[in-house]
Amino acid sequence: MDDAVGRIQDQWRRQRPDLDVSSVGVVGRVLRLTALLKQVNETALAEDGVSGAEFEVLSALRRAGGGLRPSELTRETLSSGAATTKRLTRLESLGLISRATSARDRREVDVRLTEEGYELIDRLFPEQVVRERGVLDALTEDELARLGALLAKALAGAERALG
Amino acid sequence: MDDAVGRIQDQWRRQRPDLDVSSVGVVGRVLRLTALLKQVNETALAEDGVSGAEFEVLSALRRAGGGLRPSELTRETLSSGAATTKRLTRLESLGLISRATSARDRREVDVRLTEEGYELIDRLFPEQVVRERGVLDALTEDELARLGALLAKALAGAERALG
DNA sequence: ATCAGGTGTTTTACCGGTAAAAGGAGTCCC
DNA sequence: GGGACTCCTTTTACCGGTAAAACACCTGAT
Numbered sequence: 001m002d003d004a005v006g007r008i009q010d011q012w013r014r015q016r017p018d019l020d021v022s023s024v025g026v027v028g029r030v031l032r033l034t035a036l037l038k039q040v041n042e043t044a045l046a047e048d049g050v051s052g053a054e055f056e057v058l059s060a061l062r063r064a065g066g067g068l069r070p071s072e073l074t075r076e077t078l079s080s081g082a083a084t085t086k087r088l089t090r091l092e093s094l095g096l097i098s099r100a101t102s103a104r105d106r107r108e109v110d111v112r113l114t115e116e117g118y119e120l121i122d123r124l125f126p127e128q129v130v131r132e133r134g135v136l137d138a139l140t141e142d143e144l145a146r147l148g149a150l151l152a153k154a155l156a157g158a159e160r161a162l163g
Numbered sequence: 164m165d166d167a168v169g170r171i172q173d174q175w176r177r178q179r180p181d182l183d184v185s186s187v188g189v190v191g192r193v194l195r196l197t198a199l200l201k202q203v204n205e206t207a208l209a210e211d212g213v214s215g216a217e218f219e220v221l222s223a224l225r226r227a228g229g230g231l232r233p234s235e236l237t238r239e240t241l242s243s244g245a246a247t248t249k250r251l252t253r254l255e256s257l258g259l260i261s262r263a264t265s266a267r268d269r270r271e272v273d274v275r276l277t278e279e280g281y282e283l284i285d286r287l288f289p290e291q292v293v294r295e296r297g298v299l300d301a302l303t304e305d306e307l308a309r310l311g312a313l314l315a316k317a318l319a320g321a322e323r324a325l326g
Numbered sequence: 327a328t329c330a331g332g333t334g335t336t337t338t339a340c341c342g343g344t345a346a347a348a349g350g351a352g353t354c355c356c
Numbered sequence: 357g358g359g360a361c362t363c364c365t366t367t368t369a370c371c372g373g374t375a376a377a378a379c380a381c382c383t384g385a386t
Contacts, residue, residue, distance in 0.1 A: 002319060003315055003318045003319045003322055004318075004322065005315070005318065006315065008226065011226040011227065011228075012226050014228075015225065015226050015228055016288070016289075019288075019289055019292060020292070020296075021292060022296075022304075022307060022308070022311070023292055023295045023296040023299060023307070024292065024295075025311040025314075025315070026299060026307055026310055026311045026314060027200060027295045027299075029311065029314035029315060029317075029318050030193055030196050030197055030200065030314065031197055031200070031201075032241075032318055033193050033314065033317065033318055033321065034193055034194055034197040035241055036318075036321055036322070036325065037190060037193065037194070038194075040325065051372085053372080053373090062178065063171065063174040063175050063178050064174065065174075065177075065178055069334075069335090070334075070335060070336090071333090071334060071335080078195075078198055079373080079374090080373070080374050080375075081334085081335070081336080081374095082335095082336075082337080082338095082373075082374060082375080082376095083372075083373055083374075084335090085335070085336055085337085086372070086373085087372095089336095105333095105334085105381075105382070106380080106381060106382085107333065107334045107335070107380065107381045107382070108333095108334065108335085108381095109334080109335070125175075125179070125182075126179075126182055129182060129183070129184060129186055129187065132186045132187075132190045133183075133185075133186040134324075135317075135321045135324070135325070136186060136189065136190075136317050136320075136321070137320055137321075137324065138316050138317055138319065138320020138321065138323075139313065139316060139317050139320070141185075143313055143316070144185060144186070144189055145185070146309075146313065147189055147310070147313040147314070147317070148185070148188040148189045148192065150302065150306055150309065150310045150313070151188075151189060151192035151193065151196065151310070152165075152166055152168070152169065152188070152192060153301050153302060153306070154192075154196065154298075154299050154301055154302050154310070155166045155167075155168065155192050155195055155196055155199075156165065156166045156301065157299075157300055157301020157302070158196065158199055158298045158299070158300075158301065159166055159167065159199070160301075161297075161298070161300065162199065162203065162298070214342085216342080216343090232364080232365090233364075233365060233366090234363095234364060234365080242343080242344090243343070243344050243345075244344095244364085244365065244366080245343075245344060245345080245346095245365095245366075245367080245368095246342075246343055246344075247365090248365070248366055248367085249342070249343085250342095252366095268351075268352070268363095268364085269350080269351060269352085270350070270351045270352065270363065270364045270365070271351095271363095271364065271365085272364080272365070
């Protein structure tokens with residue numbers, strides 16, 4: 001239970017005993033865990049030639065169960081419209097998605113998984129879930145549930161206050 | 164307590180009822196919270212003309228209580244050596260740090276906060292702690308402590324398994 | 327019908343990150 | 357003391373991201 005962030009927190013307590021650095025323990029670990037998870041996933045996905053960001057696009061399309069527009073994908077992936085365009089261009093050239101301008105409003109683009117894209121994400125997503133559970137292997141099912149609940153409460157509050 | 168990640172999890176349950184997607188609740192929220200925290204901090208730091216990454220370098224130097232070498236800063240900030248060089252060059256040009264080649268081993272560089280850098284980070288760090296506590300305002304002190312403990316356990320396990 | 331204003335997507339210009347190569351300095355061993 | 361090896365930092369070449377401009381299209385008022 002002694003990790004890199006705990007050591008950082010101790011250093012701060014020594015240097016600035018006047019401050020309450022309790023939030024550092026939470027924030028630092030959230031950031032560190034994110035870095036770890038991203039790295040593990042990127043590495044695994046590289047074998048199939050897709051990046052984490054591209055995986056996210058495929059995931060969003062798969063769980064939506066139908067076509068989405070670029071603007072919806074942009075919102076879903078918390079990134080810029082320009083990034084979405086680049087990802088779609090690459091995924092299209094890989095044959096994993098199709099882009100078609102909408103008939104009723106020709107500004108809009110309908111993005112869909114191709115048969116190949118559908119098969120890929122349906123294989124990759126279950127692998128990802130297992131992999132992520134593996135990273136969190138130190139926690140029991142019960143602890144995982146409590147962690148999820150605390151994070152949900154924190155995130156809901158943060159999104160309400162900022163988003 | 165109903166957030167964006169909860170909706171994503173529900174979509175997956177509908178599309179792939181065969182999978183256990185409980186880890187998505189934890190991982191998704193960790194990732195989302197990281198994005199939120201980074202955005203809030205970057206925005207606030209921009210007023211003083213430093214990026215989040217530059218702040219991290221200054222923080223590492225301040226809590227170390229003395230000089231560090233670029234390789235130590237690279238390890239401390241979980242980034243590449245090239246990134247460290249760029250950040251140091253910028254921070255040096257801003258007059259916030261100094262670089263001096265070590266006397267006993269001239270491959271090594273001794274990076275230190277200048278008086279100005281010391282004063283800046285000593286002002287910014289307390290602001291950051293307060294800001295981060297604000298993002299997590301939905302949690303009580305007790306919940307924050309339990310969240311920190313669960314994250315510590317998860318992270319210690321993950322670091323042992325991978326790092 | 328036209329045009330002002332708004333919306334959805336892509337393009338442009340740039341910025342900060344990385345991997346790998348290069349450069350400069352120490353160590354070891356014959 | 358010269359050469360192979362290793363270590364630390366910086367440079368190089370490139371890649372994926374963003375903000376803002378450009379582009380294409382729709383809508384509603386006139």
